Amino acid sequence: MKATIFTATLTFSLAYGQGSLEGWAPGGADDFRGPCPMMNTLANHGFLPHDGRNITRENAIHTLNTGLAFDTTLAGIMWDQAVFSNPKPNAIFFTLDNLNQHNVLGHDASLSRQDAFFGNNHVFNQTIFDATTALWGGTTLDANMLAMGKLARQVASKAFNPEYKFTSTTEAFSLGELAAPILMFGDHAAATVDRAMVEFFFENERLPSDLGWTKQTNGIDLEIVLKMSEIIGNAANLIAHTKPATHASSRRLGRGGMKIQMRDLYSGAFSVQG
Ligand code: HEM
Numbered sequence: 001m002k003a004t005i006f007t008a009t010l011t012f013s014l015a016y017g018q019g020s021l022e023g024w025a026p027g028g029a030d031d032f033r034g035p036c037p038m039m040n041t042l043a044n045h046g047f048l049p050h051d052g053r054n055i056t057r058e059n060a061i062h063t064l065n066t067g068l069a070f071d072t073t074l075a076g077i078m079w080d081q082a083v084f085s086n087p088k089p090n091a092i093f094f095t096l097d098n099l100n101q102h103n104v105l106g107h108d109a110s111l112s113r114q115d116a117f118f119g120n121n122h123v124f125n126q127t128i129f130d131a132t133t134a135l136w137g138g139t140t141l142d143a144n145m146l147a148m149g150k151l152a153r154q155v156a157s158k159a160f161n162p163e164y165k166f167t168s169t170t171e172a173f174s175l176g177e178l179a180a181p182i183l184m185f186g187d188h189a190a191a192t193v194d195r196a197m198v199e200f201f202f203e204n205e206r207l208p209s210d211l212g213w214t215k216q217t218n219g220i221d222l223e224i225v226l227k228m229s230e231i232i233g234n235a236a237n238l239i240a241h242t243k244p245a246t247h248a249s250s251r252r253l254g255r256g257g258m259k260i261q262m263r264d265l266y267s268g269a270f271s272v273q274g
């Protein structure tokens with residue numbers, strides 16, 4: 001078993017985009033990992049370099065497209081925004097360690113990481129994740145459950161972190177991160193996702209194929225990211241006449257709901273604001 005993992009790891013570090021669902025090994029002492037459970041997962045599977053380095057544009061687009069059915073344009077936009085986290089000018093890659101800088105791309109009130117004020121802000125933290133999942137009242141997650149988990153983390157952070165920061169740009173990123181589980185593992189039309197798959201993914205940083213997951217057959221593009229973000233954003237509104245069911249949120253789309261633009265997703269996110 002050990003030998004198999006070693007061989008698999010060696011293969012990952014020699015060839016790009018050669019990972020597999022079966023070939024999985026967590027990052028070792030010399031490997032970089034970061035605050036993004038999905039980038040860590042893709043590195044653990046060897047879809048991204050297992051050492052967490054040299055994430056080139058070509059690499060990221062190929063991985064997100066072939067591994068997760070991401071539209072290549074969307075994957076390119078995501079990489080373009082992230083490469084600025086590499087402090088070297090004109091960098092052609094970033095590392096998972098580059099993503100660890102506080103208030104560059106990483107932010108407070110993460111679902112599974114503690115705020116930088118309290119310590120390590122990029123390693124999975126079970127205590128924090130438990131605080132998020134405590135608001136998930138079912139085995140099939142809907143937009144309301146995901147949104148309430150997000151708000152609970154913001155409330156706890158704003159209450160106890162004297163350096164709490166969460167801008168409107170952070171909000172747009174955060175909603176995208178909340179949409180991600182549905183987009184990756186769930187039902188796009190119903191805006192729901194199996195809770196066990198989401199927990200397995202966060203806790204193991206591994207794709208939940210053992211739980212029956214397969215790559216989405218419908219591609220993931222900017223339009224669906226914005227749509228799902230909007231559904232979660234609507235569900236996060238605490239003013240409610242009835243508990244907002246997911247399908248009701250979907251019906252409200254386009255009728256005065258929060259509009260998130262690509263420029264909001266990314267503008268100003270890359271400078272540390274004091
Ligand atoms: C170029 C590609 C990507 C980059 C550079 C990136 C970067 C990041 C960063 C910096 C964070 C930390 C934000 C925070 O402080 O909470 C994050 C969080 C997250 N990312 Fe990614 N990401 C990428 C792709 C993806 C993809 C494809 C998915 C899955 C669809 C994903 C899912 C998530 C989730 C669920 C979180 C929230 C984690 C939490 O709140 O604990 N990311 N990402």
Ligand SMILES: *[C@@H]1O[C@H](CO)[C@@H](O)[C@H](O)[C@H]1NC(C)=O
Nearest residue numbers: 016054055056057058059093
């Ligand atoms: C970095 O990745 C590219 C592919 O995106 C590859 O051609 C190159 O050899 C890699 N560089 C190193 C140092 O591993």
Ligand SMILES: *[C@@H]1O[C@H](CO)[C@@H](O)[C@H](O)[C@H]1NC(C)=O
Nearest residue numbers: 114118119120125126127128
């Ligand atoms: C997880 O977060 C809690 C709450 O901030 C903290 O007490 C604990 O030390 C963290 N654990 C790790 C491993 O960082």
